[in-house]
Amino acid sequence: MAVLQFREAIRDAIDEEMALDENVFVMGEEVAEYNGAYKATEGLLDKYGFKRMIDTPISELGFAGIGVGAAMNGLRPVIEFMTFNFAVLAADQIINHASKVRYMLGGQVQVPVVFRGPNGSAGQLGATHSVAYDSMYAHFPGLKVIQPSEPDDAKGLLKSAIRDNNPVIFMESEQMYGLKGEVSEEEDYLIPIGKAKVKREGDDVTIVTHGKMYHVSKKAAAELEKDGVEVELIDLRTIKPLDLDTIIESVKKTNRCVVVDEAHPFGGVAAEVGYLIQREAFDYLDAPVARVTLPDVNAPFAKNLFDIWLPDAKDVIDAVNTVTYRK
Amino acid sequence: MAKKQEEAVFTPIGLNKSNNGKLDKAVELPDPTDTSYKDLGLTKQDLVGMFESMYLQRRFEERAMQMYQKGKFGGFLHLYIGQEAISTGSVWAFNDDDDIITAYRDHGWGLVRGVTPEAGMAELYGKTDGCSKGKGGSMHFANVKEHFWGGYGIVGGHIPLGAGIAFANKYKESGRLAACYIGDGAVHQGVLHETMNMCQLWKLPCIFVVENNGYAMGTSARRHSVGEIVDRADAYGMKKAVINGMDVFTVYEKMKKIAEEVRKDSLPWFVEIRTYRYRGHSMSDPQKYRSKEELEEYQKIDPVERMKTFILENKITSKKKIGEIEEAIENRVLEAIEFAENADAPEPEALFEDMFVEENPIFHK
Ligand SMILES: Cc1ncc(C[n+]2csc(CCOP(=O)(O)OP(=O)(O)O)c2C)c(N)n1
Ligand SMILES: [Mg+2]
Numbered sequence: 001m002a003v004l005q006f007r008e009a010i011r012d013a014i015d016e017e018m019a020l021d022e023n024v025f026v027m028g029e030e031v032a033e034y035n036g037a038y039k040a041t042e043g044l045l046d047k048y049g050f051k052r053m054i055d056t057p058i059s060e061l062g063f064a065g066i067g068v069g070a071a072m073n074g075l076r077p078v079i080e081f082m083t084f085n086f087a088v089l090a091a092d093q094i095i096n097h098a099s100k101v102r103y104m105l106g107g108q109v110q111v112p113v114v115f116r117g118p119n120g121s122a123g124q125l126g127a128t129h130s131v132a133y134d135s136m137y138a139h140f141p142g143l144k145v146i147q148p149s150e151p152d153d154a155k156g157l158l159k160s161a162i163r164d165n166n167p168v169i170f171m172e173s174e175q176m177y178g179l180k181g182e183v184s185e186e187e188d189y190l191i192p193i194g195k196a197k198v199k200r201e202g203d204d205v206t207i208v209t210h211g212k213m214y215h216v217s218k219k220a221a222a223e224l225e226k227d228g229v230e231v232e233l234i235d236l237r238t239i240k241p242l243d244l245d246t247i248i249e250s251v252k253k254t255n256r257c258v259v260v261d262e263a264h265p266f267g268g269v270a271a272e273v274g275y276l277i278q279r280e281a282f283d284y285l286d287a288p289v290a291r292v293t294l295p296d297v298n299a300p301f302a303k304n305l306f307d308i309w310l311p312d313a314k315d316v317i318d319a320v321n322t323v324t325y326r327k
Numbered sequence: 328m329a330k331k332q333e334e335a336v337f338t339p340i341g342l343n344k345s346n347n348g349k350l351d352k353a354v355e356l357p358d359p360t361d362t363s364y365k366d367l368g369l370t371k372q373d374l375v376g377m378f379e380s381m382y383l384q385r386r387f388e389e390r391a392m393q394m395y396q397k398g399k400f401g402g403f404l405h406l407y408i409g410q411e412a413i414s415t416g417s418v419w420a421f422n423d424d425d426d427i428i429t430a431y432r433d434h435g436w437g438l439v440r441g442v443t444p445e446a447g448m449a450e451l452y453g454k455t456d457g458c459s460k461g462k463g464g465s466m467h468f469a470n471v472k473e474h475f476w477g478g479y480g481i482v483g484g485h486i487p488l489g490a491g492i493a494f495a496n497k498y499k500e501s502g503r504l505a506a507c508y509i510g511d512g513a514v515h516q517g518v519l520h521e522t523m524n525m526c527q528l529w530k531l532p533c534i535f536v537v538e539n540n541g542y543a544m545g546t547s548a549r550r551h552s553v554g555e556i557v558d559r560a561d562a563y564g565m566k567k568a569v570i571n572g573m574d575v576f577t578v579y580e581k582m583k584k585i586a587e588e589v590r591k592d593s594l595p596w597f598v599e600i601r602t603y604r605y606r607g608h609s610m611s612d613p614q615k616y617r618s619k620e621e622l623e624e625y626q627k628i629d630p631v632e633r634m635k636t637f638i639l640e641n642k643i644t645s646k647k648k649i650g651e652i653e654e655a656i657e658n659r660v661l662e663a664i665e666f667a668e669n670a671d672a673p674e675p676e677a678l679f680e681d682m683f684v685e686e687n688p689i690f691h692k
Contacts, residue, residue: 032338033616034545050336057515057551058482058543086481089516124402124453126464128480266691296691297682301402301464302453304672 028080064090099142122174130299149214156191202230353541412630416578433478437468483516493533512543572602
């Protein structure tokens with residue numbers, strides 16, 4: 001095991017895939033000369049040159065679509081968005097084209113493109129820079145959506161994403177790039193897309209989460225442990241396809257579930273997981289599934305409001321207390 | 328023998344023969360005007376006022392930067408330092424009720440359009456007394472009452488908003504024009520081209536101004552843009568101009584003429600004002616993409632210093648008076664900081680305010 005920062009795990013995954021397949025290239029704003037706005041592509045320009053590390057103008061719609069077209073024509077683009085908050089401008093290419101073209105053309109083409117970059121909020125950056133878009137992309141048939149929370153998952157899943165022959169949305173977080181963790185040194189380390197991971201076992205309550213909220217939930221689980229509550233912590237890692245089996249198996253054991261999701265409540269991952277649990281494990285539930293999400297409000301700038309806005313460990317503990325009737 | 332094919336390369340590199348597209352000079356400035364201030368219709372008082380405004384913008388941001396570095400507030404902080412002649416010359420050229428909209432590099436624009444140093448600083452600190460109630464922060468200064476429609480954080484996002492404001496002005500026959508300021512990087516958002524076409528087609532009283540400060544984040548304008556930015560206008564048959572943005576008289580002269588024309592014929596303009604960003608893109612930018620020499624080139628023609636020198640050399644006012652002005656501004660900025668530090672943070676209820684216009688809107692839970 002090597003200890004790597006999240007950004008290093010991302011870079012290593014891209015590096016390894018670029019070394020293996022010359023059709024893999026990286027394109028996005030500031031990815032080459034600047035080494036990535038968050039240094040996730042550091043050193044790759046030196047190694048692979050200007051042909052395969054491509055700085056773009058600020059033209060998200062255009063370069064996302066060029067990525068789709070290039071993928072249709074045999075390349076394997078890794079398209080970086082400085083954040084998914086800016087991918088909104090490229091939505092037409094991702095939603096109307098990447099996800100649909102294979103189907104519309106009766107399977108004549110494939111679109112092996114990865115769209116990657118940070119998702120969600122990163123401190124006081126205001127309303128337009130703070131939205132979690134994972135459930136939005138998961139809504140559309142034809143896209144796979146991944147959001148890892150630790151360097152090891154990031155590396156194994158990004159390598160799988162780049163090798164996948166479908167369009168994949170791969171989400172990170174500005175606030176996790178510096179996070180260190182052990183990463184497998186196995187040669188060609190691949191984690192299958194669509195597999196959640198139980199990262200902490202417990203009998204009392206299941207917490208289903210992903211991305212940055214995994215770390216919030218982990219903190220809450222540590223607090224709850226002191227209080228004698230054993231949390232089973234599931235990191236989804238892939239949002240779509242969703243690993244329902246792992247969730248249901250755990251809920252059947254704990255009989256209680258809290259979903260922690262860094263998105264607004266309406267139609268988010270928490271809503272979907274909650275529905276599926278009642279469909280698949282209704283008789284096993286000892287309490288209604290609870291969720292912890294952002295409020296139905298845009299991100300405020302002011303620090304004190306932002307702190308209220310973003311879910312924290314206390315919110316998770318409160319929700320656990322509710323489903324365990326400890327209040 | 329087959330010739331070895333050169334490797335395909337996509338981004339422009341090796342501009343000016345220097346390595347990796349590093350440039351000797353990011354923007355070429357056109358000559359400043361040689362019309363005298365009197366012929367421009369400016370009074371001595373105007374000149375002093377322009378200097379005051381530019382100096383306030385400069386000191387406000389220099390102090391804000393210090394406070395940011397001390398960790399007094401968070402978020403992004405994009406400084407306008409070096410570009411103050413553009414905001415100042417433009418606002419002096421326009422009518423007070425002409426509409427202005429800009430990107431996130433907006434502190435200078437706010438200060439010259441009625442955001443007080445107190446309200447500005449409080450916004451940076453995320454306080455209720457901020458110009459946007461602490462909801463927006465650095466990127467979203469605004470003073471809509473005085474026709475400053477704010478700063479926007481999505482590159483290019485406000486381009487059609489500017490056109491929409493102009494559309495409403497034409498619709499209501501208000502006689503007001505709208506000026507939409509964007510960065511050189513924003514030129515490459517597709518929406519600019521959609522908007523320019525409609526503006527020309529519908530004769531909207533709108534002036535698009537590209538503040539070409541040489542860089543979009545770490546990418547020099549010459550590396551992200553084909554040809555001259557201003558020539559985008561040609562495709563739409565739009566009137567165009569290139570202006571020296573380091574000289575406030577030049578900005579004033581050209582923008583005034585343009586504004587007068589727009590008011591007469593309601594035809595849009597596409598203007599490139601060339602300037603230079605002295606500081607990093609935001610506060611965490613190592614600036615490896617440019618040379619110190621390049622920066623110094625432009626600091627030699629600093630717009631604030633240039634105005635001060637002009638005032639002193641032409642005896643517009645005394646050195647003593649200028650000293651007093653500077654001191655007063657310095658004090659005002661320090662007071663603004665104190666004000667912001669002591670101002671109240673928003674009440675928790677404010678989180679749910681300003682989402683909808685109703686007093687008790689329904690929020691999904
Ligand atoms: C749609 C979108 N893409 C990317 C960004 C990130 N970003 C913020 S500012 C910036 C550079 C903009 O440069 P320019 O338009 O020249 O304005 P300047 O910063 O020089 O004032 C970038 C890429 C963004 N905010 N919005
Ligand atoms: Mg710029």
